[in-house]
Amino acid sequence: MKQLSVTVRTDGTRRIIEVANTGASACGLDLLPAVDLGTADDTDRSGNLHPLVPGGxxxxxxxxxxxxxAYAVLDLAPGGGAGADVDEMHVLVSPSHMPNAETRAFGLGSGVQVSGPRLGLYRDTVAEAVASMRQADTTQQ
Incomplete structure (x- = not known):
């Protein structure tokens, strides 16, 4: 993953996952990152939340x-309302292409409520990634 950099920025209840190819050659990514949500003090992560993703x-x-x-968008609470308290998001950029890569942890801040999270596919623009996220209807495996 030396030629990739990953950043996450906040836009309301959305988290924009940005993957930049800083290398000299192209690479392939899975259609979407692997994402789970939990608390920083939980090392097990087996009970973490997984977002819905586009089906098919x-x-x-x-x-x-x-x-x-490339951009993927995660909405932590697309319907609003109260939900689970989490403070950390875990991202594996490309689970099948880079399964041994480091899963990165990104803090969400305190008091973040997660309710029905949805994750979209990697897209070339944030707007396209948001449109993909709105189609999420299947639990991510």
């Missing part, structure tokens, strides 16, 4: 050309 996935991987970025 198939087709080619997401090609990430040298010098470009």
């Amino acid at each position: 996935l198939g087709g080619p991987d997401h090609a990430l050309l040298a010098g470009t970025k």
